[in-house]
Amino acid sequence: MPTNIDNRRIVRIEQTIVETPTVKTLVFKDSLSHTAKPGQFLMIWIPRIEEIPMSVMINSKDGYAAVTIRKSGVGSTALFERKTGDLVGLRGPYGNSYTLKKSYKKILIAGGGTGLVPLLRLASYAQKLKIQSTVIIGARTKGEVFFENIARKIIQDNDSSLKICTDDGSYGIRGTTVELMSKVLHENTFDCVFTCGPELMMRKVVDLSNENSIPVEASLERYMKCGIGICGSCCLDASLVCQDGTVFSGRQLSKMLDFGNSYRDKDGQRINYS
Amino acid sequence: MPTNIDNRRIVRIEQTIVETPTVKTLVFKDSLSHTAKPGQFLMIWIPRIEEIPMSVMINSKDGYAAVTIRKSGVGSTALFERKTGDLVGLRGPYGNSYTLKKSYKKILIAGGGTGLVPLLRLASYAQKLKIQSTVIIGARTKGEVFFENIARKIIQDNDSSLKICTDDGSYGIRGTTVELMSKVLHENTFDCVFTCGPELMMRKVVDLSNENSIPVEASLERYMKCGIGICGSCCLDASLVCQDGTVFSGRQLSKMLDFGNSYRDKDGQRINYS
Amino acid sequence: MDINDKNYNLSVEIDKIHLRNPTMLASGILGISQSIFERLYKENVGAVVTKSISVNPMKGYPNPTVISIGGGSYLNAVGLSNPGVDAFSKELSKNKKIPIMISLVGSSEKEFSRMVKVFDSLSILGYEINLSCPHVSKMGMEVGDDPEAVNKIVKTVRMNTTKPISVKVGVGSIDVVELARVAIDAGANIITAINTLRAMTIDIETMMPILSNRVGGLSGTAIKPIGVRCVYEISKNIKAPVIGCGGVSSWQDIIEYMMAGASAVQIGSVLGSNGPKIFNRITKDLKNYVEKKGMKNISEIVGIAHKY
């Protein structure tokens, strides 16, 4: 059994779960990934095609782990299309993680899409620590809502703490994650807010938390090559998302010029979020 | 503190002891060498001059060790001439060691010159295990006898068990180590014989022990470059003295064609003992 | 320089360049962001070298482009991905105090002269010409293996700047000392040695080369004795300061390179396992060493092994 996370493991896909027409979960056996902390990611190698970073999805079966992919470009589409029995490589888990303090009583978890992957892992850790979670799942439309059942299972103790919203109102509450969060903050007090999802959404979640003086942590994405602090492609201001992140605190983020404003392309050019 | 014996340690010579006009003991600090087993050797680096194998001499001071050099060619002469405060490098200890079985009651130790170095370490181990040792020190002439006091101190419990002989009778009993050993074997029984010294002497000690059906072990020397089983220069029949030795049993040695007959020069040519 | 500067006894001179200490960030490591350079400077780096910059932006190869092979060694074939001269000169435009060398890569004299013209007005120390990237065709080593091309490119850069020029050489198919000689004769001031060595690794489970480019460059611990040898041979045969590079992971490695003849030493792959703070730790360790040995300045040991 490899103990060095940098060792490349070749794993067989044991199960595939269709979440939406463009989102799929792949289950495989890897003990290091099984014990990943919430916010950590793997570098998944699709042989001769690409290697891409993926958050570690929860899998309760001992020694197993999973990733949830949204089909987009060459690499993610190739991974999306892998079938049960296919081989992929992986290394990691890398990066830091969300911090759950034992003193926390109640936390707010807000995200959407594949951003839910680290957040669900966080929610299950919180449950083990008997911290109460309110989870907001946001999506554009009904067909893009997934992980509802998994989320419900994790926070089973309190049904009302799972809240779903869609931009078009086709499912759950109508409105954005941030609008819903704003409402929830009026009615409850939280020890900390945790978020992952589209960066502009996270920027608003962080600002809102800062305004309400609630500690907040966000897990960020940047273009990654090495995943281990060598290549510099994942830089976010003076931080490396792969090594110093992926999780940053509201305090750190509020000082960053890049956060919510710009990212770097594959060639390292700075691109502004439209 | 280095734990890998291959790591080169640079040590300062803390003390030099003149044993005879051509034999000197150098004391230095090195914890790995301090705990060497009897029969093991170091590769001593005399910077920019040579690197030569040297048995580990006993030194009772914790963390300290020593080597005893007979001045001969370039390397040993340079080492002989090192003064207190000079630096030498070392790696090791390498090789196997004499085997002292707990069941042994009485052993015979026979050797001469710097061959006494591993034998004295052996005698001190035997003493700790409460095994009684008879030690024969052989030399050509009085001026070449050394380590008498050290040997006497180790086997202090029984004065009569230290026997010294010289070829010319100028000190101790007149005669060779083998002649003396032959006599001693008539008067005593031993569980095992241990020897180190000139190879032709060792050949006779081994033959005599085999004839008397007494287990025997000899520590051999061959030309060494690597000391770690790579270069092959120390080969003795199909064995490597550095890795499989330096200590071989009478059983192993009696099957060897090289033992007592031939060795290999620096270029690997086989040379017969004259 | 102020004698009270806490780095005083670590300061080194490399041609016209003065550094507060001999540590440098190697090219291609975290090398595209001014903010990161500032962070490294706070961590006490002596100077930084940027990612090798080309005239046009380059996406580089698909991933995997960087892989750890264990024991502190790495393979990479990033394919010289970089934002290109225009975006990058913007990146550095506000630089004031960070000692930066810009690494340049290209395949023609025209490209190099274009880049130097853009960069030369920035606040930078000088240039490092990358003639030794072993995994991009028509750039790097394919240029470095051709003495005539080296001569022309170095002359072109020389004509366009008065700043110091270092040429980065590697183990290719021309002797490293010969290559250094050609570079210095053409007007370079400094030699940086070495770059990565052409290497590859195959995953035996899938039977496939792991790097998307199949072949890449070996860096880290594995190459240190080769780098030390190259620095030793170049500094023995060529009258020019040498910057060492390859497999450095501790202050002892820096001392070894300096004894072999390096005036300063670059650090690359080890950032992976140690992060930017390694510069702070190593410079502290170097300071301890210099003090313990009672040296006035660390450069006393440069090339000292040649005495033996």
Add this chain to the structure above:
Amino acid sequence: MDINDKNYNLSVEIDKIHLRNPTMLASGILGISQSIFERLYKENVGAVVTKSISVNPMKGYPNPTVISIGGGSYLNAVGLSNPGVDAFSKELSKNKKIPIMISLVGSSEKEFSRMVKVFDSLSILGYEINLSCPHVSKMGMEVGDDPEAVNKIVKTVRMNTTKPISVKVGVGSIDVVELARVAIDAGANIITAINTLRAMTIDIETMMPILSNRVGGLSGTAIKPIGVRCVYEISKNIKAPVIGCGGVSSWQDIIEYMMAGASAVQIGSVLGSNGPKIFNRITKDLKNYVEKKGMKNISEIVGIAHKY
């Protein structure tokens, strides 16, 4: 060969040479004693290569000549010490069943023809010409870096024997593929790749190079990705069997070299930490692998990585 032979599915063909398994002892490792060769054969080695032999006996350099630098890597500058052609042909004179390749080193055609004339009547598999020892002047790599000399020497050996000839290449200052091409064009049958790489290490306490020759050759773990790359590139470009060498310490490394294109694989430095029994262990592991994968013969994987 008998289908019941327990090594059947490991057997490989390299030109006209048939080996019971693809493991070989690398030249210069334990390579001067017939008794040791017999011991290795009992440990299941496929074939052994002798220490490189020259016309006259050579004492080599003073020690230190072999040093461990940690992590399974070594530096050596033994200086090609060997007993010379006459003593060594006596050493091998009684050989019957051990598959031996004799490694030859020299600086002129005359020397090579003299040696082959003496050795050719022995019971041996063939020759490996060492054109890649990086630390002895006028021999090894200094010859290997000169294509004209390579051509002449290989032709001379070819004229004096009908046995298979392998030419051992290394990373010098001529491209490894070019060198292999010259050797095969001149009549060699096989390429062995690679030898050690020129390297050095300095003890920072004494400030002195450790090897008596100062510069030596790097072997072991550090060079494996370079060896794999060379085998891959040679086997991709040259139509001749390749024997891989460099940094092998496990059956996985052998498989990786074979996937890169090696028909057989030599093992050297790792003998230091594992002893001769490593051949037994590795061949067992290879047999397990072949059986688990359901292959008829291990050579099915030779060069398979070129498909991707």
